Amino acid sequence: MLIDIRALSKKYLLGAVEVLALNEISLSIERNEYVAIMGPSGSGKSTLMNIIGCLDVPTAGSYTLNGQAVASLSDDELATIRNKEIGFVFQTFNLLPRADALHNVELPLIYKGVPKAERRIIARETLEKVGLGDRMDHKPNELSGGQRQRVAIARALVNNPSIILADEPTGNLDSTTGEEIMKLFADLNAAGNTIIVVTHEEEIARKSKRIIRLRDGRIVSDEAVEHEAAV
Amino acid sequence: MIRDSFALLGEYTGMAWQSIIAHKMRSILTTLGILIGVTTIITIWTTIQGLNTYIGSVLSDIGNSVVYVEKYPWVIKGDFWKYRNRKNIGWREYEAIRRHSRLARAVTPQVVASRVAAYDDKKLERVAVLGTTETFTETGSVTPESGRFFTGADIRNKARLTVLGAQLAEELFKKSNPLGKRIRIGDLKYKVIGVLERQGDFFGQSRDNFAIVPIGTFRNVYGQQRGLQIAVLAATSAELEDLKEELRGILRQTRKVPAAEEDDFAINQMDQLTGFYEDATATLYAIIFIIAAISLLVGGIGITNIMMVSVTERTREIGLRKAVGAKKNNILSQFLMEAIALSSIGGVAGILIGLLAGSLILSLLKVTGGVDLSAIFVGFGFSAFVGVVSGFYPAYKAATMNPIDSLRYE
Ligand SMILES: Nc1ncnc2c1ncn2[C@@H]1O[C@H](COP(=O)(O)OP(=O)(O)OP(=O)(O)O)[C@@H](O)[C@H]1O
Ligand SMILES: [Mg+2]
Numbered sequence: 336m337l338i339d340i341r342a343l344s345k346k347y348l349l350g351a352v353e354v355l356a357l358n359e360i361s362l363s364i365e366r367n368e369y370v371a372i373m374g375p376s377g378s379g380k381s382t383l384m385n386i387i388g389c390l391d392v393p394t395a396g397s398y399t400l401n402g403q404a405v406a407s408l409s410d411d412e413l414a415t416i417r418n419k420e421i422g423f424v425f426q427t428f429n430l431l432p433r434a435d436a437l438h439n440v441e442l443p444l445i446y447k448g449v450p451k452a453e454r455r456i457i458a459r460e461t462l463e464k465v466g467l468g469d470r471m472d473h474k475p476n477e478l479s480g481g482q483r484q485r486v487a488i489a490r491a492l493v494n495n496p497s498i499i500l501a502d503e504p505t506g507n508l509d510s511t512t513g514e515e516i517m518k519l520f521a522d523l524n525a526a527g528n529t530i531i532v533v534t535h536e537e538e539i540a541r542k543s544k545r546i547i548r549l550r551d552g553r554i555v556s557d558e559a560v561e562h563e564a565a566v
Numbered sequence: 567m568i569r570d571s572f573a574l575l576g577e578y579t580g581m582a583w584q585s586i587i588a589h590k591m592r593s594i595l596t597t598l599g600i601l602i603g604v605t606t607i608i609t610i611w612t613t614i615q616g617l618n619t620y621i622g623s624v625l626s627d628i629g630n631s632v633v634y635v636e637k638y639p640w641v642i643k644g645d646f647w648k649y650r651n652r653k654n655i656g657w658r659e660y661e662a663i664r665r666h667s668r669l670a671r672a673v674t675p676q677v678v679a680s681r682v683a684a685y686d687d688k689k690l691e692r693v694a695v696l697g698t699t700e701t702f703t704e705t706g707s708v709t710p711e712s713g714r715f716f717t718g719a720d721i722r723n724k725a726r727l728t729v730l731g732a733q734l735a736e737e738l739f740k741k742s743n744p745l746g747k748r749i750r751i752g753d754l755k756y757k758v759i760g761v762l763e764r765q766g767d768f769f770g771q772s773r774d775n776f777a778i779v780p781i782g783t784f785r786n787v788y789g790q791q792r793g794l795q796i797a798v799l800a801a802t803s804a805e806l807e808d809l810k811e812e813l814r815g816i817l818r819q820t821r822k823v824p825a826a827e828e829d830d831f832a833i834n835q836m837d838q839l840t841g842f843y844e845d846a847t848a849t850l851y852a853i854i855f856i857i858a859a860i861s862l863l864v865g866g867i868g869i870t871n872i873m874m875v876s877v878t879e880r881t882r883e884i885g886l887r888k889a890v891g892a893k894k895n896n897i898l899s900q901f902l903m904e905a906i907a908l909s910s911i912g913g914v915a916g917i918l919i920g921l922l923a924g925s926l927i928l929s930l931l932k933v934t935g936g937v938d939l940s941a942i943f944v945g946f947g948f949s950a951f952v953g954v955v956s957g958f959y960p961a962y963k964a965a966t967m968n969p970i971d972s973l974r975y976e
Contacts, residue, residue, distance in 0.1 A: 390889060390969050411893040418891020429886045429973065433584055445577055446891035490890065 336399075337497060337529060338364040338387060343396030345382050345552075356382040358552035359396065366497070369524040370531045371540035371560075374549035380533045381502055383549070387531065388421045388500045389413045401497060418446050422491025424501035428483045430475040436462060436486045437471040443494045461489045465519060481512035488519060492528070499523065501532045505539060517542045574896065578903035585876065585904055586911070593908060596872045600912030600949055601919075603861020607948065608920020608941045609927070610854050614847050615938035616928040621843060624768055630836055631803035632705050633810055635659065635796040635817065639832035641842045652830045653821065654793030659831075662820040663796060669809040672701040672799040675781055677792050681752040683777055685738040693734060694776035695751055697784025705797035713745045713760030716780055720759075724782035728756035732764035733774035751777055754787060770932025806835075858948065865912065866956035873905050873960035884964050885972025898965035905957020906950055913949025917942055 345357040356379045364370055372380050385391040386398060389405060392413075398405045401420060408416070417423075422443075430439045440458040449457070462471055465485040475483055484504060491499050501520070505513030517532075517539055524530050524544075532543060540546050541560060548556045586593045638649050660675045667673065676698045683693040696702075700716045703709065711732065720727055728751065735744050735758075744758045756779060765773040785792070800809045810833050817823075817831050877884070884897060925937050 385970055388889075390973075411895075414888060414891050414893045417889060423889050425973070429882065429889075431883060431886070433588060442887070443890040445574065446887070446893070446896060448573060451576075494891075 336363050337366045337368075337401060338362070339397075339399040340387075341397045343386065343393045343398060345379070345386065345391070346394045355552050357386070357393070360552070360554055361396075362547070362554065362557070364529070364531070366529055367524070367527055368529055368531075369520070369544040371543035371546045372531065372533045372549065373535070373537075373540050373546060374555075378549040379552040380549055382552075384500050384502045384531070384533055387498070388423055389416050390423075414446075418443055419494060420497045422494065422496040422499040424484070424487050424491050424499065424504045426503040426506040428475070428480075428487045428507070430483060430486055430490075432475055435472045435474055436467060436478065436489075439475070439486055440489045440493050442490060447494060458489075458493060461493045462486070464492065465489045479512075480508050481515060484508060484512075484516055485519070488516070488523075492523070498529045498531060501530070503533050503535065505534065505536070513539065574899065575903075578900050579907065581900055582904040582907035586907060589876075592872060593911065596868050597865070597908055597912035597915075599861055599865030599868050600909045600952055601865075601916045603857060603865055604913050604916025604945045604949055605920045605923065606857045606861070607854050608917050608945050609923040610850055610857075611941045611944055612921055612924025612937055613927050614850055615940065616924065616933050617931075618847070619938065620928075620933045624766075631800045631806055632836075633798050633800070633806065633813070634834040635663070635798065635813060636832050636834055637793055640834045640838045649832075654791070655796060655831060656794060657790070659817060659820055660794060660796050662816050663798065663813060666816050667798070667809070667812055669801055669805050669812050670798045671801045672704040672797075674699055674701045674705040674797040674799075676702070676795045676797060677781065677784055677788075678795075679784070679788050679792075683734065683738065683749060683751050685744075685747065685749040688738050690734070690737060693751070695784070696776055696778045697781040697788075698778060699781055701799075702778065702797075705799045708762045708765070710760040711763045712743075713758070715760055716778075721780045721782060724780055724786060726754065726756045726783060727759045727780065729760040729762060729778045730758055731762055731772075731774035731776040731778075733772045734777060735761040737775075749777075751779070752787065767932060767934075810835075862952050862955075865909065866952050869905055869908055869953065869956040870959060872908070873901060873957050874963070876904065877901060877960045877964045880964075881967065881972045881975035884967050885969050885975065888967070888969035889973060894965040897967075898961045901961035901964045902954060902957045905961065906953030909949045909953035909956070910946070913945050916949070917945035920945065 340360060340362040342359045342361055343357060344355065344359050347354040347356055360383065372383065374380050382391070386393050387400075389400070389408075392406065400416065403416075405413070405416070431442070437455070437458050440462055441454045444454040444457060459468075459471065462468060465488050467482060467485050467489065470478060470482060473482075475486070478486065484507075488499075488504075491501075499520075505516055508516065513536075520530050520532065521542055530543075532539070534540050543560060544562075545557070545559050547554055635655055637652050637655055642649065657675070660673065663670065664673045676696060678697075679695045680692050681695050683690045698706075699721045700718050703715050708715075710729065713729070715729055716727065728749065730738070730744060738744065738749060739747070744761055747758050748755045749758060750756075756777070762774070767773065798809065798813060800806045813833055814829060818829065821830060823830055887897060921937055921941060924941070928937070
């Protein structure tokens, strides 16, 4: 089992008020799944993604990633896990504005300690995989929204992570571009990657293989998606 | 962890450089404090180092086992009038030392005047005329380059002979041979019997622009009452202190100084000058230290300030780097490197300007011998140190930021 979450809660303190963003969630995800997380705004989707991605830690419950209990890890150990196991794709892309596409994709490899020449080669291959072979030396402001998100996806892929986490990756894109990005995720999943996507759009969620719905920090439904034809 | 940061040193330097380039004006202004500090330090440092080597090389030429009996001490502390009222050092003192000193190897009386020197149609104003004896070769450590120095007989006979300094010989005679020629010094003619080896310049003053004549001749021409300087060479340099004590005894007796009163003469020595010089450089070093401290403070605060701004501006970048796997140490090193790079820019500029200014000062002082490059290390060390100290807090703040909060930062 890749992800095993048991009775996991996350509490925020806003002044005197306690916000229970996640309320005793239990959930497991296998390798090579393609999961969509849905739910109304404020239901805890991003909070769950951040915990799965080791950017944040739960207040209660346990989270086991790849057999490793995450709660006991130090900040630097979490950083190493994020580097090796997790690829993030953000709604707002989060690219380094002054670096070109190639350098943005190289970033995780730098912190992995991969030598420069090798880094270049891997980053190039990955950019080609997301269809940006001809835009490597473009800065983010020289790319369209869809292209920026492809760069971000290449960055998420470049370290061969166990999971790709995308929090509303199409939120800032028009629907056509959004569909292209979702097609890319489907292809990546077909190639063996585990993918978890947060989305508001039913249509996009339908592209995945399993939909988990949250409300007020709890899972209200968790079901497989019926696909008429295999791709 | 440390190994990690070394492997990534090139990366950090690149990142630092990019960030500095992106804010050129801001970076230049920030680094100004360091630039001024390092410039001052390097200027003074270069000057002192240049002077040290130069003075060291000149002083080593001048005998260290020679003492000079004179009316005035070389470094006057306190009341000048006290010294003025002293009796001159005269022939009696010279005779007494020569007769009674057992620790002296050579005793040389010296007296100086300034006169016109002329040969043919060439005439030079204000040439130093030195009256002395044959032992001047020992106490003054000079050697004839051509011809010979005076013999005891020349001195006793008060002969009208002269030995010339290299510079004077060259100016009077150009390429022709001075030996055997007669030159005019003041109103009288003297035959040239030797020319001394060149001693070189001292702060742009030639040390070879003089004519030496037998002291008896000098005293006959310019008067018997002029004060003497008596150079005394110790038999061995180890006995220098004993020699000084012995001379004090002889002089106090000859000059009839009452037991309760202090010496009415001075026994001068090269040490006094080096001591004086060392005191002066100590003051300069203190100035360097103060400037270093002030520019550390001013420049350092400037860098801390701008690094705080930089860290805040780049909160999302920091969050992203952490999200893709940067550890605390990676972020810390990145921003430390940026601070070091900032202050090193000021440092490098300061080193260059300081080296230029230092060599300019040395050349104005007519000091030759080149610039000491240890200044480069001093400047680099100093600016890197300021970079680390002033960059640490902002870098630490960046390193300990929470990744999610940073990613959310607007
Ligand atoms: N840093 C925080 N401090 C306090 N409360 C927080 C914090 N982060 C999230 N919350 C609260 O936790 C709850 C879940 O937030 P979360 O961001 O996970 O929702 P979401 O499902 O991603 O919503 P959206 O669809 O709008 O992105 C919300 O009520 C939110 O106000
Ligand atoms: Mg959200």
